[in-house]
Amino acid sequence: MQSEVQFAGFGGQGVMLMGQILAQAAMNAGFEVVWIPSYGPEMRGGTAYCTVVISDRPVGSPIIRNPQHLVAMNRPSLEKFASTVKPGGVVFINASIIPVGAGRSDVDELRVPIMEIAKDLGNVKAANIVALAAFVARSRVVSFEELTGAVKQKFAEKAKLIPLNVKALEAGRKAATGN
Amino acid sequence: MGKVLMKGNEAIGEAAIRAGCLNYFAYPITPQSEVAEYLSKRLPEVGGVFLQGESEVAVSYMIFGASACGARVFTTSSSPGISLMSEGISYITAAQCPAVFINIMRGGPGLGGILPSQADYFQSVKGGGHGDYRLLVMAPASVQEAVEMTMTAFPLAEKYRNPVMILGDGLIGQMMEPVEFPDHLKSEPSNKDGWATNGMDTRRSSTRNLVRTLYLVPEELNAHNLKLKAKYDRMIREEIRWETYNLDGDYRMLIVSYGTMSRVCRTVIDNFKAKGIEIGMVRPKTLFPFPKQAIYDAAAKASCRAAISVEMSMGQMVEDVELSVKGLKPVHWYGKCGGDVPTPEEVMEEVSKLMAS
Numbered sequence: 001m002q003s004e005v006q007f008a009g010f011g012g013q014g015v016m017l018m019g020q021i022l023a024q025a026a027m028n029a030g031f032e033v034v035w036i037p038s039y040g041p042e043m044r045g046g047t048a049y050c051t052v053v054i055s056d057r058p059v060g061s062p063i064i065r066n067p068q069h070l071v072a073m074n075r076p077s078l079e080k081f082a083s084t085v086k087p088g089g090v091v092f093i094n095a096s097i098i099p100v101g102a103g104r105s106d107v108d109e110l111r112v113p114i115m116e117i118a119k120d121l122g123n124v125k126a127a128n129i130v131a132l133a134a135f136v137a138r139s140r141v142v143s144f145e146e147l148t149g150a151v152k153q154k155f156a157e158k159a160k161l162i163p164l165n166v167k168a169l170e171a172g173r174k175a176a177t178g179n
Numbered sequence: 180m181g182k183v184l185m186k187g188n189e190a191i192g193e194a195a196i197r198a199g200c201l202n203y204f205a206y207p208i209t210p211q212s213e214v215a216e217y218l219s220k221r222l223p224e225v226g227g228v229f230l231q232g233e234s235e236v237a238v239s240y241m242i243f244g245a246s247a248c249g250a251r252v253f254t255t256s257s258s259p260g261i262s263l264m265s266e267g268i269s270y271i272t273a274a275q276c277p278a279v280f281i282n283i284m285r286g287g288p289g290l291g292g293i294l295p296s297q298a299d300y301f302q303s304v305k306g307g308g309h310g311d312y313r314l315l316v317m318a319p320a321s322v323q324e325a326v327e328m329t330m331t332a333f334p335l336a337e338k339y340r341n342p343v344m345i346l347g348d349g350l351i352g353q354m355m356e357p358v359e360f361p362d363h364l365k366s367e368p369s370n371k372d373g374w375a376t377n378g379m380d381t382r383r384s385s386t387r388n389l390v391r392t393l394y395l396v397p398e399e400l401n402a403h404n405l406k407l408k409a410k411y412d413r414m415i416r417e418e419i420r421w422e423t424y425n426l427d428g429d430y431r432m433l434i435v436s437y438g439t440m441s442r443v444c445r446t447v448i449d450n451f452k453a454k455g456i457e458i459g460m461v462r463p464k465t466l467f468p469f470p471k472q473a474i475y476d477a478a479a480k481a482s483c484r485a486a487i488s489v490e491m492s493m494g495q496m497v498e499d500v501e502l503s504v505k506g507l508k509p510v511h512w513y514g515k516c517g518g519d520v521p522t523p524e525e526v527m528e529e530v531s532k533l534m535a536s
Contacts, residue, residue: 023355035184039209059442060443061523063443063523
């Protein structure tokens with residue numbers, strides 16, 4: 001079994017971090033994992049994307065043109081990558097700033113207004129964690145417990161941010177599952 | 180310490196420290212600048228020296244100087260930077276100084292691009308600088324292997340008193356994978372009192388050591404080259420490393436591929452297997468010395484109709500594959516440049532075409 005998740009958005013939206021947290025969670029759960037960044041000549045404010053491959057055996061090709069799932073944090077990313085997602089995958093959409101859908105009937109589209117949710121929690125910067133939580137709750141690429149553990153691990157050196165991010169995780173999960 | 184998730188470039192920096200190397204001189208260049216970033220913070224913490232040179236040319240001579248004084252030392256760069264270092268590398272091989280050079284390749288020629296490439300095969304394996312010299316060249320296919328090869332490189336460089344080159348590509352440097360730093364790969368620097376200019380007060384000797392590369396007497400220079408050749412011959416006897424994949428069955432084609440490209444080829448072989456088609460692979464882990472015999476033996480199997488070298492270059496390693504196969508079977512090449520890493524689908528299409536022809 002192998003699943004691939006592509007995260008894409010503007011530089012500054014925390015796209016690379018989302019991928020790293022997911023990769024950490026999958027590694028903690030005992031999976032083989034690779035995190036592959038885009039490192040082309042992009043500049044601040046340009047597009048940023050990364051791919052996480054999670055597998056129960058050593059990962060072969062790190063080059064993934066058709067990921068199983070997509071987390072689109074802005075409109076250009078959705079428009080660029082929506083068509084590449086494998087049928088049946090989850091397409092997560094940052095509904096706060098993306099007014100359109102994936103335009104596909106064969107994927108599981110999940111729209112969450114992550115920025116409003118994060119603002120209500122007190123810090124819009126937590127929007128990426130809301131998104132990651134909603135995506136994981138829907139796709140179940142790792143368990144929610146592993147995700148929570150990895151978020152705490154990632155913020156271990158900035159411990160005062162942990163309560164906010166735990167709240168963000170919970171809010172994201174609720175947005176995706178309705179309870 | 181258990182497994183940690185690390186970027187290849189940072190893992191390489193940490194591996195060097197774990198291997199007992201506390202001297203790193205470098206000049207930044209994408210896609211490997213994170214090694215310098217990481218070590219600029221880490222080396223002072225462990226009492227090491229991080230120094231940014233004014234250019235790659237300067238760095239190569241800083242490496243030469245430190246090594247001649249008996250220190251464990253290494254640098255990292257990417258393709259254009261390695262070109263600039265090549266003069267120094269030639270001198271270091273001539274002077275028989277151990278050192279480790281790591282090339283996280285990007286696309287060329289010229290400034291080229293910053294994305295992954297394997298176009299420096301010739302430069303590393305056949306000699307980027309002048310004169311008759313060889314580097315021991317290792318090619319990692321994962322972040323874990325980059326760690327292990329880095330840790331192994333230092334004692335190997337000292338065993339041969341010759342630079343070791345680790346040839347990775349942009350993906351090896353940029354991607355994150357779980358890694359561990361095996362304790363058994365830690366090593367003590369060798370005793371260099373017999374040759375290094377490490378100070379006569381420190382080695383309790385009255386013999387003067389001289390590190391040099393100038394031999395104006397033809398017989399002397401010839402003798403010096405024969406001495407170097409004997410070391411390269413010993414590398415061929417003792418250091419060839421490779422891995423095979425799916426060579427047990429009756430494979431119809433043999434893929435030869437290294438580094439990141441070999442991972443793509445592993446997926447290619449798995450996908451073919453799912454369709455009932457067997458393809459085998461030999462993955463060289465050392466590019467010099469090259470696993471000629473292993474490739475010859477794999478190509479010689481009756482079921483194998485041809486070999487194909489798959490590389491992110493316009494066809495460099497394929498020449499060594501041809502030499503290995505010795506005309507026994509046809510040898511083909513497939514590759515792409517510019518950072519556009521061939522996908523499994525693209526390689527499969529090429530292999531299918533060859534099988535149909």
